[in-house]
Amino acid sequence: NPLNPSLDSWFTSMLQSTSSIRKPKVPKGVRDFTPHQMAIREQAFGRITSVFKRHGGVTIDTPVFELKEILTGKYGEDSKLIYDLADQGGEILALRYDLTVPFARYLAVHGEGNIKRYHIAKVYRRDNPQIARGRFREFYQCDFDIAGEYPLMVPDAEVLKILTEILDDLDLGTYEVKLNHRVLLDAMLELCGVPPAKFRPICSAIDKLDKEEWETVKIEMVQEKGLAEEAADKIGEYVSMKNQPKVLFEQLKETGLYLESKGGRAALDDLEKLFQYLEWFGVIDKISFDLSLARGLDYYTGVIYEAVFTDNNVVGSVAAGGRYDKLVGMFSNKGDIPAVGVSIGIERIFAIMERKMAEDASAVVRDTETEVYVASIGDELLQEKMEICAELWSAKIKTEFPYKKRTLAKLFPEVLGARIPFMVVFGSSELENDTVNLKIMSDRQEVTVKRSEMVETLLPYIEEYRQGE
Amino acid sequence: NPLNPSLDSWFTSMLQSTSSIRKPKVPKGVRDFTPHQMAIREQAFGRITSVFKRHGGVTIDTPVFELKEILTGKYGEDSKLIYDLADQGGEILALRYDLTVPFARYLAVHGEGNIKRYHIAKVYRRDNPQIARGRFREFYQCDFDIAGEYPLMVPDAEVLKILTEILDDLDLGTYEVKLNHRVLLDAMLELCGVPPAKFRPICSAIDKLDKEEWETVKIEMVQEKGLAEEAADKIGEYVSMKNQPKVLFEQLKETGLYLESKGGRAALDDLEKLFQYLEWFGVIDKISFDLSLARGLDYYTGVIYEAVFTDNNVVGSVAAGGRYDKLVGMFSNKGDIPAVGVSIGIERIFAIMERKMAEDASAVVRDTETEVYVASIGDELLQEKMEICAELWSAKIKTEFPYKKRTLAKLFPEVLGARIPFMVVFGSSELENDTVNLKIMSDRQEVTVKRSEMVETLLPYIEEYRQGE
Known part of the structure; x- marks a missing residue:
């Protein structure tokens, strides 16, 4: 039986088995999806992939497990959360932890230069499951990335356009896309007198500003991270700046960030171009230029962004991304492949959709499509x-x-x-x-x-x- | 960063890592799928799922890994092919080996009685990969099953109708669906004088008739399996019988299988009903009633079937299934849930589609859908x-x-x-x-x-x- 060669002896051995019936269950932190949940998921996937396809996106797939060495050393402390496969002879394998490392590995293996790819697939983390907060050990990620050599800011603008189209089509609430530039952030820190060795820890403090007051963050900077109070105060002035992109751009042109910093000026020139493109794409109104956006990930090298719902009833980011020009090159000896992308918080979107449908019977997705x-x-x-x-x-x-x-x-x-x-x-x-x-x-x-x-x-x-x- | 909390320290640790760049690759026996391959797969999935949905089918999903004990004792000798996860503390887990055991486990957990479900997902087998023959360690299965208490032969007829619609819509070549009944097969063996203890081994010999001559199979029965030659000859007469369903049915009514065997008569009465329904559904012409069809799986309890292409250039079965009324009950203490289903040989279908497209440029699926x-x-x-x-x-x-x-x-x-x-x-x-x-x-x-x-x-x-x- 070529379709299912190994089931032949199943029934026999089951009947021979003397074990009594156990109460069956799923492993900790993972879930079955019922037909109703799947119908909601399919609706979300359908809306999202149709935007990707509207922009010429293609999809790829990679195996659910990778050679352990591909994942080793990529996730720092969190490596302990990787699911290893048992050593049953042969290669040492582990379940994928995200879709970014497999994508970088894919580009290196297939030598693909230019690609607009999306990938919606499950990833695995041996985290402490927090079911109530929607945190599971098996969950979907939904990534869109444009890799390859292209004119400055053109793919970046299209990724942002795609993000807004997805959030518009999902129609889950009003939102804004916060945007900043990694080089601008570094220039700002330099200008404020932060020693380079403190850039990352200070960035991670700034990253908390979406949840905490400036005063609390300042205390962390000064007391925990040993920053001079004067430097912290200067940072405080900058990170309070947030406005419509072109308005804040004009403001910043009057500051030291443009006038005195080479990096700052370069980043702002980049952003001027980007804002122009976003205007031509008709989405500049959805963008908020926000100097307090830091994004924790170290691999970003250019523009960074994060979409948040501005309704009161949904908190936290629903999508995030940025430019990372040095990441793919780490897997390849053919040099860097620049890339820019966005990760849609698909599990959060499912949760919002499920809650909306629980509240509004008329919004409920049908389980079947019977006509x-x-x-x-x-x-x-x-x-x-x-x-x-x-x-x-x-x-x-x-x-x-x-x-x-x-x-x-x-x-x-x-x-x-x-x-x-x-x-x-x-x-x-x-x-x-x-x-x-x-x-x-x-x-x-x-x-x-x-x-x-x-x-x-x-x-x-x-x-x-x-x-x- | 709620979307990707653990990448924070990635770049840092990668930069700190002193390891040189390794040539990246995928594990043995598994594959990446390129945009072009994915486009073909999506086309096949789209056509197949649209038939499932046309018949009111719903889909479910289950985790990629199950508690090891769910899988233990279900696959006999082939249990050695199960991928175990490493013991990192906590539960003992293994990757799913097929979609049937997870479906049975799902029905037991969720207490769903009646469901028409399809499930297209990857399964895992630590088999010796035979890439040239299209046999991989990670591959898709595509199952459709109707579980629940329903009038005799009505769901069986719809599953067969669905199978023919899928093969018609895929349009990959002429085919026939061979059909038999497990109880009829047992009655035939009994009537031929096969001792009950030899039913299974003789069945597995009959199962080889699609590849081997009767004489070879007879030698296996008599010499290897110790069957009396007279019994083997009687079997030989029966298994050569293959015809249009209603024609063979009328022939068999004249034989001992109907006149002398209680089981045989009951099975034939079942089949008469089924053939009537298949005629009403307009698909009886695609069915071949074939007494040589044995299907290796022991869990079938009623009608069994297998679709084969009748073109010369494609060999082997492309779909198979049958009724299994006792399987789900093994996971539940609530008693049996009867079920009937079909598994579409989706990887074989992909291979045929890829070959067709390589031969015929006009049939090629586009990678993007750009208009x-x-x-x-x-x-x-x-x-x-x-x-x-x-x-x-x-x-x-x-x-x-x-x-x-x-x-x-x-x-x-x-x-x-x-x-x-x-x-x-x-x-x-x-x-x-x-x-x-x-x-x-x-x-x-x-x-x-x-x-x-x-x-x-x-x-x-x-x-x-x-x-x-």
């Missing part, structure tokens, strides 16, 4: 039901019929509840007249049509329904 | 390109523009080669007249339209193109 339910009145009339279904399936209409004999009175509310938009109903009198009744569920309308005209009568209704979905 | 390519004549005109793209993206039209400055002479053949169906082209003279040129690539036609009428002129073309895809 027509075929039912008989009185007798079961299985033959006619099966023939009608076959005809509808041939016309690519999504159709179901009851396996068990049910009265129409019981079926009707179920079909309504499942939000199936149409029914084909008939009894012996319709059979005699060679007709069927089409029920349009939304307005309880019923039309009697010739059996031979059933499909052609239904199709325009179905088309209209599909366009509304 | 419009925006290019300028002469000057780069980046602003206008970006503005036009933004307008097309807003209209949900899949659009790209060149990141780098390229002449139209160089772009044109690339756009044709990528089979992008439309171009928007303009230069400074079009800008002055407030027009753009729409190129319809299929017939090299070019229309000049007002800039403000670009989208409305394009949309009907795009709609027509989408309907043809």
Whole structure:
């Protein structure tokens, strides 16, 4: 049996097994997804991938496990969270921890220069699961990256355009995209008198400003990290600056960051170009130029950004990314491949969608996509039901019929509840007249049509329904 | 950083790492998928899932790893092929080996009675990879199953209908679905004088008849498995019987299998019902009732089937399944849940599709779905390109523009080669007249339209193109 060669002896050995029935369960920190959850996920995936495809994106896939050495040394302290496979002879393997390292490894193996790729797949972390906070050991990541040599800021602008289109299409609330530049941040620290060795620790303090007051962060800088109070105060002035991109840009041109710092001026020149492109793409209004955005990741080399919902009821970032020009080169001896990308917080999006649907019945995604339910009145009339279904399936209409004999009175509310938009109903009198009744569920309308005209009568209704979905 | 909390220290530690650059590779027996391969896979998945959805199917997902004890004792000798996770403290885990055991475990955990579910996901086997024969350590399975208590043979008929719709929609060659019944097979063996203890070994010999001559199989039965020659000869007569379902059914009604065997008569009564339903569904012509079909799996309890291509250039089965009424109950203390299903040999289907596309350039799936390519004549005109793209993206039209400055002479053949169906082209003279040129690539036609009428002129073309895809 080429499809399932190893199941042959399964049943035998199960029957031979004397073990009693255990209560089955899933491992800690991971989940099954029910049909309803999967329907929500598919809707989110569909909306997101259609934006990626709208921009010429392609997708790749990589194995769920990598050679352990590919992952080794990439995640610092968090390496302890990597799931190792048992040593059963042969190679030493581990489950992927994110999609970024496999992407960098992919580019190095396949020698692909220029690619706009998205990858939606599960990653694995032996973290302490915090189910209530939506933190699991197996979860989806959803990454879009543009790798390759391109004119300055053009791909960066398109990634930001894609991010806004995704958040618009998902329609989960008002948002803004905070944006900063890594080189500008470094220039600012230098200008404020932060010694280079303290850049990273001070950055990670700044990164906390979305959750903590300046006073608290300042105390961390001065007391924990040993920064001079004067330097901290200067930083405090800069990181309070946040405005519409072009407005803040003009303000900064008057400051030392442009006038005195080479790096600062270069970064601001970059940003001027980017803001111009974002204006041409029509999305500049969704961007907030924010000097307090630091982003913890050390590998960013240019523009960085983070999308946050500005509604009160959703906190934290829902997507984040930036430019990382030196990362891919670490896997390759062919030199650097510059790249810019964004990671969509897909698990957070699922959680928001599930909560919205729990609150608003009309927003609920259907579990099935069934368009027509075929039912008989009185007798079961299985033959006619099966023939009608076959005809509808041939016309690519999504159709179901009851396996068990049910009265129409019981079926009707179920079909309504499942939000199936149409029914084909008939009894012996319709059979005699060679007709069927089409029920349009939304307005309880019923039309009697010739059996031979059933499909052609239904199709325009179905088309209209599909366009509304 | 809630999206990627652990990458913070990555870059630092990578830079600190003194290891030189290793040549990166994937583990033995697993693969990356390129954008082109993914496009083919998505096309196959799309066609297959649209049939599942057409029949009211829902999908579920389960974790990639299960508690080891769930898998233990289910696969007999082949248990050695299970990938174990390392013992890093906590539970003992293993990667899923197929989708059937996780489905049975899912039904037991969630207490779902009636479900029509499909599941397309990767499974893992530490097998000796035979790349040339398309056998990998990580590969997709694609299962559809109907679980629950339903009238006899109704779900069985729908599963077979679904299988034929999938093979019709994939359009990979002529095929037939061989069909038999497990109880009929046992009755046949009993009638031929096979001792019950020899049922399984004799079945597995019969299973080889699709590859070997009867004489070879007979020798195995008699010499290796110690069956009386007379019994083997009787089996030989039966297993040569293969015909259109209703024809063979009428023939068998004249034999001892119907007249003398209680099991045989019961199974044939089942099959009579099934054939009736398959006739009503309009697919009886695709079925071949074949007494030589044995299917190795021990867990089948009713009808069994296997789809094979009847073209010369494709061998082996492309889908297989049957009824298994006792399997799910093994995980549950709530009693049996009857089930019937089919597993589509999706990796074999990918291989056939890839080969077809390599042979026939016109059948090649496009890597991107880009519909419009925006290019300028002469000057780069980046602003206008970006503005036009933004307008097309807003209209949900899949659009790209060149990141780098390229002449139209160089772009044109690339756009044709990528089979992008439309171009928007303009230069400074079009800008002055407030027009753009729409190129319809299929017939090299070019229309000049007002800039403000670009989208409305394009949309009907795009709609027509989408309907043809």
